[in-house]
Amino acid sequence: MELQQLRYVVAVAETNSFTRAAERCLVVQSALSHQIAKLERELGARLFERTSRRVRLTPAGAAFLPAARQCLEAAERAAAEVAAAVGEVRGRLAVGLIPTVAAVDIPGALRDFRRRYPRVRVNLGVGASDDLVEQVREGTVDVAFLGLPTTAHPRGVAVRELARDRLVAVVAPDHPLAGRPVVTLRRLATEVFADMPAGTAGRAQSDLAFAAAGLTRDVAFEVTTADYLARLVAPGLAVAMLPSAYVPQLPHDVVTVEVSDAPARVEYVIWSRATRTPAAAAFLDVLGIAAEDVETVEEGQPTDRG
Incomplete structure (x- = not known):
């Protein structure tokens, strides 16, 4: 069993194609196919099901893939450690x-x-x-x-x-709260929110604060990126809460308002x-x-x- 054979297996598994795997590995397809077939004979099991339309892992291939990746990662780490020992980081x-x-x-x-x-x-x-x-x-x-x-x-x-930071409210420029210097969680609880998905740490920061205040809120929009939160806030679809240190990265078409009893994050x-x-x-x-x-x-x- 050779490291190159393991690289070929991983490439085919990730591309679902012998042709694309060969292109990634910079070899001709016949050479890649030959090495995988040789490995399959050594293992005594087929790693891939091949048809004219698709290539997919067999149960044996699915069992083999994690160990193949671990071997390649270990080999890469070993090479990096040797390089570091002679003063080169790679x-x-x-x-x-x-x-x-x-x-x-x-x-x-x-x-x-x-x-x-x-x-x-x-x-x-x-x-x-x-x-x-x-x-x-x-x-x-x-x-x-x-x-x-x-x-x-x-x-x-x-x-x-x-660092430690507090969250601020993010609203549309024409929102009634946009002109206020400060707002409370109780007032924010009357708004429709956009926030991170339930169960994530980013969402928990706000959820815990509202729960501690005995408040509930309507999170109508769940997104995974802060920039898209701002895109929902700008047209007035919702309000949001984000760390104050992140404010300089927000677009200019939203307004931030300090929250007197804001949740904090680390x-x-x-x-x-x-x-x-x-x-x-x-x-x-x-x-x-x-x-x-x-x-x-x-x-x-x-x-x-x-």
């Missing part, structure tokens, strides 16, 4: 972030990182805080930027708190202490974070702060 850096991250200038940090470490490939993904914590624990994301309610804390990862950067790659350590260094001087909250420990 490999892959997977960065995850929430849509409303504001405590760090991510594009600026990545610009500085690429200037110092041009041989590192950077994968950037946007997701929900809870999902990003799980991805860091699993090793599919190296460094992630989160926003959580003040009562929550990432578990099972290395953690550095970046922004964190997290990473895996156990599987930190040279690229991840280098990125943390660019951010000015000492990887060793952090808090690690293990699974099973309390998540409430203070």
Whole structure:
């Protein structure tokens, strides 16, 4: 079994095509097909079902794929560790972030990182805080930027708190609240809201605050990105609540209003202490974070702060 064979299997599984997989791997299709057939003979099982219309994994192929990916990732990490030992940082850096991250200038940090470490490939993904914590624990994301309610804390990862912030109301320019200097949660509870999906950390920040005040609200629109929240607010479809530090990134066709009893959130950067790659350590260094001087909250420990 060779690493190149594993790369071919992963490419076919991800493209559902021998032709596209060969193009991705920069080989002729006959060579790719030959190597996969050779691997199937060695394993004693077919990995793909091939018809004139489609290619899909067999049950054996579905069982084989996760291990194949792990082997390729381990080989890549080994090469990166060797390079780091001789003073060169290379490999892959997977960065995850929430849509409303504001405590760090991510594009600026990545610009500085690429200037110092041009041989590192950077994968950037946007997701929900809870999902990003799980991805860091699993090793599919190296460094992630989160926003959580003040009562929550990432578990099972290395953690550095970046900033604390309060939410503000976001309304249309012609909304009755647009001219007010401040508003209360009770007044906002009479409005129709756009917010992040139920169950996400971004949504929990507002839900917990309204619940603590004994209030309910109508969340008529659920979206996954802050920019689309603003697009729903601008024509007057709804109001929203977003971190005040994110306000400079909002379009100019919305207005923000301070909330007297606003919920708060904490922004964190997290990473895996156990599987930190040279690229991840280098990125943390660019951010000015000492990887060793952090808090690690293990699974099973309390998540409430203070």
